[in-house]
Amino acid sequence: xxxxxxxxxxxxxxxxxxxTGDEKHEWAAASxxxxxxxxxxxxxxxxxxRVDDPDRDRFLLSKGHGPMAYYAVLAAKGYLxxxxxxxxxxxxxxxxxxxxxxxxxxxxxxxxxxxxGLPIAVGTALGLRLxxxxxxxxxxxxxxxxxxxxxxxxxxxxGRLGLDRLVTVVVDNASGTHGWPGGVAKRFEVEGWQxxxxxxxxxxxxxxxxxxxxxxRPLVVxxxxxxxxxx
Amino acid sequence: MTSMRQVFVDTVEDVMxxxxxxxVVLAEISRDAFAPHERVxxxxxxxxxxxxxxxxxxxxxxxxxxxxxxxxxxxxxFEQVKLDFxxxxxxxVLVSIGGSYDDPxxxxxxxxxxxxxxxxxxxxxxxxVPGHPEEVAPIVRDALAREDRLYIRLSLRQNAAPHxxxxxxxxxxxxxxxxxxxxxxxxxxxxxxxxxxxxxVLYATTVRPFDAAGLRAAVxxxxxxxxLLVEPYLEGTSAHPAAEALADVPxxxxxxxxxxxxxxxxYGTAEDHDSAHDLDVLGVAAAVRRMFGHPVAAA
Numbered sequence: 368x369x370x371x372x373x374x375x376x377x378x379x380x381x382x383x384x385x386x387t388g389d390e391k392h393e394w395a396a397a398s399x400x401x402x403x404x405x406x407x408x409x410x411x412x413x414x415x416x417r418v419d420d421p422d423r424d425r426f427l428l429s430k431g432h433g434p435m436a437y438y439a440v441l442a443a444k445g446y447l448x449x450x451x452x453x454x455x456x457x458x459x460x461x462x463x464x465x466x467x468x469x470x471x472x473x474x475x476x477x478x479x480x481x482x483x484g485l486p487i488a489v490g491t492a493l494g495l496r497l498x499x500x501x502x503x504x505x506x507x508x509x510x511x512x513x514x515x516x517x518x519x520x521x522x523x524x525x526g527r528l529g530l531d532r533l534v535t536v537v538v539d540n541a542s543g544t545h546g547w548p549g550g551v552a553k554r555f556e557v558e559g560w561q562x563x564x565x566x567x568x569x570x571x572x573x574x575x576x577x578x579x580x581x582x583x584r585p586l587v588v589x590x591x592x593x594x595x596x597x598x
Numbered sequence: 599m600t601s602m603r604q605v606f607v608d609t610v611e612d613v614m615x616x617x618x619x620x621x622v623v624l625a626e627i628s629r630d631a632f633a634p635h636e637r638v639x640x641x642x643x644x645x646x647x648x649x650x651x652x653x654x655x656x657x658x659x660x661x662x663x664x665x666x667x668x669x670x671x672x673x674x675x676f677e678q679v680k681l682d683f684x685x686x687x688x689x690x691v692l693v694s695i696g697g698s699y700d701d702p703x704x705x706x707x708x709x710x711x712x713x714x715x716x717x718x719x720x721x722x723x724x725x726x727v728p729g730h731p732e733e734v735a736p737i738v739r740d741a742l743a744r745e746d747r748l749y750i751r752l753s754l755r756q757n758a759a760p761h762x763x764x765x766x767x768x769x770x771x772x773x774x775x776x777x778x779x780x781x782x783x784x785x786x787x788x789x790x791x792x793x794x795x796x797x798x799v800l801y802a803t804t805v806r807p808f809d810a811a812g813l814r815a816a817v818x819x820x821x822x823x824x825x826l827l828v829e830p831y832l833e834g835t836s837a838h839p840a841a842e843a844l845a846d847v848p849x850x851x852x853x854x855x856x857x858x859x860x861x862x863x864x865y866g867t868a869e870d871h872d873s874a875h876d877l878d879v880l881g882v883a884a885a886v887r888r889m890f891g892h893p894v895a896a897a
Contacts, residue, residue, distance in 0.1 A: 421659055469687050477685050486647040490654020521649035
């Protein structure tokens with residue numbers, strides 16, 4: 368079901384407040400917010416009335432915990448009635464602490480358990496390619512999520528398969544306990560990915576990174592969010 | 599005779615010729631059994647990614663077949679099976695080889711007697727256990743034509759002759775003293791072990807959903823509500839649905855299968871393991887005698 372009303376980025380704080388109350392900086396602290404906004408506002412070929420269109424772009428939120436920014440963007444873009452945000456995590460709400468594709472319009476995967484989204488995205492990109500579709504697949508993971516070995520299976524595989532319509536966005540807020548010496552992007556580059564590392568709060572830089580050409584290979588965009596950084 | 603695996607491969611390749619939805623994901627195992635094809639994807643030794651990739655193919659609109667040795671298909675990536683297919687509510691066909699101990703020289707690493715029991719912790723899966731290579735083609739064709747989630751358990755163990763593949767249990771023999779359910783490759787052993795017992799023998803290739811109505815009807819026809827389950831995987835795997843099927847009937851239920859109480863650290867042959875688990879004719883016949891035999895023995 369598509370919702371008619373759409374909102375701009377300026378509406379995001381109000382949408383956030385419907386879930387989190389009056390905590391002033393909650394919305395600004397959400398590390399995924401700018402990435403999600405740029406993708407849904409300017410990059411993805413998607414819309415609420417095309418959620419079953421086989422040629423739509425796919426956005427897979429693998430980092431499914433703390434999905435308030437995701438829900439706020441979906442509401443701003445007309446996938447959700449903003450009033451649904453008021454029911455967040457209630458018994459009969461479609462909006463949980465982890466998103467559920469069966470319950471929420473426009474949500475491509477049910478996530479929250481780490482290390483699942485990237486392998487699924489590889490399969491999705493591969494399946495779209497096998498069917499001759501040009502739709503792109505974007506998947507958002509966190510830097511700590513890269514600890515999961517399943518992601519490294521998928522990173523190697525996607526590189527070898529040359530999945531040039533797959534884009535992985537790593538929101539890097541340096542939350543992995545043991546870290547990634549030399550930076551996250553290196554892990555992808557060695558497997559044949561093209562990479563860009565940008566300021567995860569710089570919407571213009573994110574847009575440029577997401578829309579760059581990457582013929583013959585998958586693309587990783589590392590969106591760096593530094594600790595304590597607020598808008 | 600052509601193996602179950604070869605029939606599986608031949609059938610999938612045949613269906614792929616006219617159904618562009620079908621795609622296969624492998625993790626090295628059986629890579630040489632499939633002819634090269636753009637929709638046969640070998641991901642290397644990456645079983646977690648293999649299951650996730652299968653789910654992603656389903657998300658893109660394809661009908662994925664995910665195949666490897668049973669422990670690497672079901673046990674290692676179990677959370678992927680649970681979340682990437684079940685929780686996403688996606689369809690797919692998971693096909694294992696190796697059974698419980700098809701090739702015991704490899705030891706515990708290559709044995710998966712708990713696979714069907716694991717699927718019992720997940721809602722919405724159909725489980726098929728063929729007992730003969732000729733039963734594999736109709737099972738695989740049906741699975742590829744559907745939209746839902748199926749697990750097909752292939753094995754080197756097999757009965758001498760096939761039976762028509764049906765959804766529920768097939769009555770192979772009728773008797774008065776009770777009912778024996780033989781799953782897949784256990785049928786010949788059960789038929790030999792019950793040769794002089796007055797019991798009904800039901801044959802099952804579809805074990806989930808469990809044919810509660812079929813079991814209940816067979817029990818109703820017998821003089822006593824005594825049921826012996828003989829399964830090629832973990833002992834008592836189907837005891838729960840069998841007990842549910844007979845919930846309002848005073849009954850006796852006994853389960854034979856791969857024993858739960860010990861990890862058997864032994865190699866040898868599959869037949870050696872059958873006998874260690876009392877799953878050979880001798881062991882099954884002894885259980886049949888105790889349950890359905892002479893009144894003194896049954897007391």
